[in-house]
Amino acid sequence: MTRRQELLLGLLGALLAFGVCEAVARARIVRQSYLPPASEVLVRAVRLAGDRAFLDGVGVTLRAWALGLGLACLIAVPLGLLLGAVPVVEAAVRAIVEFLRPLPSVALIPLVSLLLGSGTGTEVTLIAYACLWPVLFNTVYGLGETDPLAKDTLRAFGFGRLAVLLRVELPGTAPFIAAGVRISAAVALILAVATELLSGFGEGLGIFIAQAQTATDGTRDVLAGVVWAGALGLVINGVLVGAERRLFAWAHERPDVDGQSARGRQEERV
DSSP states (O other), X not given: OOHHHHHHHHHHHHHHHHHHHHHHHHTTSSOTTTSOOHHHHHHHHHHHTTOHHHHHHHXXXXXXXXXXXXXXXXXXXXXXXXXXXXXXHHHHHHHXXXXXXXXXXXXXXHHHHHHHOSSHHHHHHHHHHHHHHHHHHHHHHHHHTSOHHHHHHHHHTTOOHHHHIIIIIHHHHHXXXXXXXXXXXXXXXXXXXXXXXXXXXXXXXXXXXXXXXXXXXXXXXXXHHHHHHHHHHHHHHHHHHHHHHHHTHHHHHOBOTTSOBHHHHHHHHO
8 A cells, every 4th residue: 555545535434424423413313512613613722723832832732742751761672682682681581671660650650749749850751761661672672683693793803792782782672662662653652641630720722722621612613623733743753754764764665574564563562
């Protein structure tokens, strides 16, 4: 399937969902106070683009998203390279990693709030914790998938461990790291909005949605905020996918021995 066909099918699906929501609301199958017509929600979402205070809140959310995601990558990539390259270290920390990984970030909000207070630090910490795992495990997995022949060739020519890591293992792992970052980017946006929603005060897109929930007839604003969150996620994912295709075209197009591309194996693993 070509990219144009994918875009057309995606647009068709979005138009179908829009039409269903509009028809259900107009037919009053659901009370409009609970589900306003999709057209009204979309108009409200467009009008919010001219609201300076709302855009400032979106900027606060995006700043926390970027800081949390960046911090996660700074920790996860070196740690993943260490765990993947040194089996003794990986075996030593495996139990700790498997204990921490299932803990949901949202459940840590009370603890982190007590330690760091209710501010950007708490939000960034929770985002970084949630985003750490996809990048970490993709890095470890990608390191294990590096071509052993290339590594053995460099060693045969006298290259040391660091040279093999920088010349072969890190470039070969880069597409897997990029896939982990793309997955974590979506997780980071979810955590940014959810943390703001649960905190209930401050600034941000989640705060706008939380405040709209308590307003009289605020369902339209709630859904307009949700539309903005979804649109941000769509744009972020599109940018990261485009960057992956440009930087790692060889990894997306080269088939594996079973006919599956490297990208397909990465996403299947995650």
